[in-house]
Amino acid sequence: MPPNILLITADDMGGDTPGCFGGPAEVTPTLDRLAAEGMTFGRAHVAIAVCQPSRSANMTGRWPHRNGAQGFEPITAGVPLLTRLLHEAGYMPGILGKVEHLQPVEAFGWEFTRGMRELGMGRDPRAYGEASRRFMGEAAAQGRPWFLMANAHDPHRPYSGSQDELDRFPAEARATYPAPSKVFGPAHEVGDLPGFLPGLPEVAQEYQEYLSSSRRCDDVVAGVLRALDEAGAADDTLVVFLSDNGIAVPFAKANCYLQSSWTPLIVRWPLVTRPGTRVDTAFVSMIDLFPTLCAAAGVPEPTGLDGRSMLPLLRGERQDGWDTVFTVFHETAPGRRCSPPPPATNGSHSVPGSTGTVFRRSSTLSAPIRTRWPTWPRIRAMGRRSRPRGGTCSRGWPRPAIRSSTRTAGSSKTSSSGSCGK
Numbered sequence: 001m002p003p004n005i006l007l008i009t010a011d012d013m014g015g016d017t018p019g020c021f022g023g024p025a026e027v028t029p030t031l032d033r034l035a036a037e038g039m040t041f042g043r044a045h046v047a048i049a050v051c052q053p054s055r056s057a058n059m060t061g062r063w064p065h066r067n068g069a070q071g072f073e074p075i076t077a078g079v080p081l082l083t084r085l086l087h088e089a090g091y092m093p094g095i096l097g098k099v100e101h102l103q104p105v106e107a108f109g110w111e112f113t114r115g116m117r118e119l120g121m122g123r124d125p126r127a128y129g130e131a132s133r134r135f136m137g138e139a140a141a142q143g144r145p146w147f148l149m150a151n152a153h154d155p156h157r158p159y160s161g162s163q164d165e166l167d168r169f170p171a172e173a174r175a176t177y178p179a180p181s182k183v184f185g186p187a188h189e190v191g192d193l194p195g196f197l198p199g200l201p202e203v204a205q206e207y208q209e210y211l212s213s214s215r216r217c218d219d220v221v222a223g224v225l226r227a228l229d230e231a232g233a234a235d236d237t238l239v240v241f242l243s244d245n246g247i248a249v250p251f252a253k254a255n256c257y258l259q260s261s262w263t264p265l266i267v268r269w270p271l272v273t274r275p276g277t278r279v280d281t282a283f284v285s286m287i288d289l290f291p292t293l294c295a296a297a298g299v300p301e302p303t304g305l306d307g308r309s310m311l312p313l314l315r316g317e318r319q320d321g322w323d324t325v326f327t328v329f330h331e332t333a334p335g336r337r338c339s340p341p342p343p344a345t346n347g348s349h350s351v352p353g354s355t356g357t358v359f360r361r362s363s364t365l366s367a368p369i370r371t372r373w374p375t376w377p378r379i380r381a382m383g384r385r386s387r388p389r390g391g392t393c394s395r396g397w398p399r400p401a402i403r404s405s406t407r408t409a410g411s412s413k414t415s416s417s418g419s420c421g422k
Helices: 029-037 051-060 082-088 127-144 162-168 201-230 288-296 376-385
Strands: 004-010 039-041 092-096 112-114 146-151 239-241 264-268 278-279 324-329 354-361 402-407 411-416
Touching: 004 201, 004 288, 029 201, 029 264, 051 082, 051 201, 051 288, 082 092, 082 288, 092 127, 112 127, 127 201, 201 354, 201 376, 239 288, 264 288
Parallel strands: 004 146, 004 239, 039 278, 092 112, 092 146, 354 402
Antiparallel strands: 039 264, 239 264, 324 354, 402 411
């Protein structure tokens, strides 16, 4: 039987928040254990740094401008979906949380769903554990492998213990989920603020609230993994953890900076990934998950994918071509969108309403890499290495960033020409 697949996602967790990625101690003990048992990727990026289109790219293996979900729109009819391919191969697909963030919902063929309110506003570890147990039990009774997408709603705003939480969630909603197993406050040593945030008391307080929410996300992961162990299926399950985008603060979520798209990718696949392995030389994109999971399940890839399989990397094999990764951005949750760029002088057209970033490995930090966006016909031909051209923003916004980076392990040098964010 092919492996079960457990895809766990965090909502708005920064790439350097988990302790195993250099984050503060005691925030993510479960993720740290998972990393010690599996493989971590230090240069993993989502395709686009905002929730629904990021998840849509993961589940189609295509860039947003090629799957139709550039913002909070449904995926275009006819685009192959991971769950449908797995279902045809005998898998039972299920989803916990963020159900409406993959549209159209009915196209995915979910056989088991639990929405936000059934999971304590997506913040109750016990509810996630119980739902996972029931799903795994139903699949076992049918003798089928399964694919479960378990989506925590933490650490998305409102943060735990914040005034925003009191304002946005009524008392009856707050009563459906517990406090984090560890709450961070002024008395806790959490180190310095992330370098892209100003060192202000109000920012420090909100960051501590964010860390508390991140701890509860870790509690949710613990509940799901506990159910997996109790089902006796851990040795037969490929586990993937990632975040859909960076923290919901300036210069992170809904933009094209390093902290926007950097995701804390962890993969544990017994007898395939070597425990405690860290991959810091390969830039991987989350559109690579689709072909990777197809390969793991023994399912043929559909044509038209922009990602490539990471299976050789998971096996510890050498594989070239992982020195560059791209990210893009089109539209925020309120529908704010970059306007089309000026027409190209050669008569061709670029992707409208787009900005983007390229991260590339280099042996030197002497100069940032700056490259013109390819025009639309080239984007169609280039596949996963494509990136749409930026333009001016609508509603009086500044020109979006055409942001590039050369990086070596633990270092970066960047340049930009503006920003276009949420």
